[in-house]
Amino acid sequence: MREKRLLLNKIILLLSTLSAIAGMLFLAWILITLFLKGIGSISLSVFTKDLVNGGLKNLIFGQFVMAGLATLIGVPLGVMAGIYLREYGRGRYVNLIRDLSDIMMSAPSIVIGAFVFAFMVVPMGGINGWAGAVALAIMLVPIVVSTTDNMLSLVPKELREAGIALGGGKYRVILDIILRAAKVGLMTGILLAFARIIGETAPLLFTSGTNSFWTTNLNDAFPSLTVSIYNLANFPTDKARDLAWAASFILTVIVLIINLLGRYIIRQRKRK
């Protein structure tokens, strides 16, 4: 009887370990694939030429610009909302907003794209970079709200009480003391949110599309690395496919670096 239990135990533990190995295997498989297929097509020209000439320069630029703009729009909004939820509000309304924001974090990104299409693209008369940035911002806000909410909740009560005791109004306490205490966690959260939206494709498909030329004009179709990967991957020529792999490799490297950077910052802070 005991042997049977021990055997069952060993089997389950083995399977669990294999699961973990499988998980890491998938990661390694994907990364190695990207590296092998991408590295061959990467040369200096990929970074110095625009898509019209076979490079990726304008696409990388465009993706950063739209993600950056989305961050500029979404972070103040999300942080203020998070502050309200954690510091000011009480009761049902706050819980409602908190839950709604959480649900929106997992909302289908293509539906957000469809919304921004009707909301911005049609009235503005065509696909444009602003719409793409707004679509990304809508996806960013709930993440920032959640991060702010969580990071603020970690600030110890004593710090708050001490701050209020010093006088100066609640908002001063929040700005000077609480935010500062939560600063590192907040920065990391924002960084990770940025990494998440810079890899998005669906919200950009019909809002900003993509553009083969170098442009800084957000009123026009704006270059996007992710949307171009989608287009290039469906093109039957070898040149297009190779470029798609190179772009995929670069995109993944960017996303992973930002992610690892975020984790590094947290680790450093924990060391303190």
Next chain:
Amino acid sequence: MLNKEFIFKRVAFLSATLILFILIGIFTMLFLQAKPAMQKYGAHFLVEKSWNKTITIKDTNPPKVTKVVKKKKETSASDNDDALFSDDTPVLPGDNEDMQSDDTNAAPVKTDTIFGGYIPIVGTILSSLIAMVFALPLALGIAIFLSEIAPGFLIKPVGISIELLAAIPSIIYGMWGLFYFAPIVQNIFGGSQISLLTAGLVLGVMILPFMAAITRDSMNTTPDVLKESAYALGATKFEVVKDVIFPYAKVGIIGSIILSLGRALGETMAVAFLIGSVFKLPLKLTDPTVSIPVVLANNFGEANDLMMSSLYYLALILFVFSFFVIGFAKFYFLKGRR
């Protein structure tokens, strides 16, 4: 000073309220755009299998015709619009040059177009279910490994690897899946490379880290004292997991499953690469088909008014359905947690 305090609080309140407004705005906009299709097809849209199918309407009694014409005035105007978009039958070689239409028809034929969402709805649900079934055992295994088996020095690297899996953009999963994973699926299961099964499996890999993370967090909430008592009684690790941790963390685990399902429903890029984009019901798992996000991605650009409205109808269905699934998971979580 009171002024600044007041302004600050107001701005914070407005920001929080804006989130509510955005959500309501999305729902409203989707609803408004979907309304023509909703009015025309009603709930039948959910079970109608045809998409963009033109049928001819037979005119019967003249009085009825005028009534029908009056009610359908709006839709028939847009139908005529579509006809003007050069689906006019051109003069074909061998035609009498004055004739533009088929000579066997004397009376004008009225046509109507039918859109139905049954097939994408089925594809969305099936692909997400496949993803869940595939991911669940792996996620549980990983969670067990990370919380109960792994030696201290391994927890971080393994944990980070799994999290990085979650950070990889969806379109990358599409690329890798299409060129590397799909052929293997075909080798094992036969059938098409790009199919419901392939899409479901890659979707599973995508939700795997999410499921594993939440499961692991839930498992870690089990009080040590419960675990230690069980060990003291001579239980094996597996038995502790099965009889102590899982029952305690049950709510969190089930919540993670449902939440992952909600996420999988809305996934677009990977599925667009892998599901096949064939608007047919899959007769077997290895058949290509479509899902709602895929139909949206493929058709959004060129849709005319009725098709566009039908697409928004699909988007609304997806949005509401995901909303409820995710909300249900949260509520389930909430009941147990807070």
Next chain:
Amino acid sequence: MRKIASLVVAGSLVATSLVAADMVKGDGSSFILPVNQAWAKAYYKATGKKVQYNGGGSGKGIKDATKRLVDFGGTDAPLTPRAQKKHNMLQFPAIVGATVLAYNLPGVESGALKLTDKAIVAIAEGKVKYWDNPMLKAVNENIKLPHKKIVFARRSDASGTTWNFTYFLSSVSKEWRKHYGVKKTINWSCNNVGGKGNPGVSSIIKQTPYSIGYIEYAYALESHAKVATVENRDGYFVKPNMETFKAAAAGADFDPKKGFYTVIGYPKGKNSYPLVASTFIIMPKEKVDADKKITAFYAWAFDKGAKIAADLKYVPLPKSVTDKIKQYWKDNGVY
């Protein structure tokens, strides 16, 4: 510090955005996509002016152009004079191309497969289901056709290529014309897989053994696809190449009074390739400034881009036609 930097960047972006766009954008037909993009690239190099053209299918081109969401649309299914008037559009042809039947048959070389016009209809209808069907074997005695199911690759989006292909099918078969007609989207009853744009169909053929589909010739070239030899209207089997394309395009009647509305498919002639089609550019009449930029681009393409087009195996429009087009532009105040 980071915040200030990003504000400066944002500010300069907003500033440049307020300047009027110097780029014209169009979308639509993927039939013309390869040559349009090649022209745009060379035009940019020569003049520094940007013309951004995306695919999406003729249906999208028509929709976006008439809705004024883009500056111009590309369509292989031309707007009738009535439609042009209703939507206040100008229209002119830009190029002539050819649709080929590309196939993926292991062991069979390009051009070796012969298809009668009736066989093509039968495959599209789904009446011929296997490669070793007697109808196919009859004219392909020197090829071993396998007993495999035919996978028909077709367009999933509203396509002018489909429109021209079904024009051919309707010309050959009264039954096809009655049941399906000449359309941009078809409810195919054969064993089919849908691809987005010419690139999508081309990819499917490349990846699916025993498949066959209709794509613009430039895509077949780029993906090294095998192309079928096809029976033309006069009953001769012709290979797709520049001579047979030019022979087919020779009799085309482009009339500026109709906004150049004409379909050049299924032409007569011993040496004519039957599946040629012209792609048209449509633009809103009232947007004179944007229209002038578009006509400048296409004038350049007509005058200097002939070699680029020919390299991709498109048939450039002859001078007689381009002169008519330029006059049409002048008459409408956009040149």
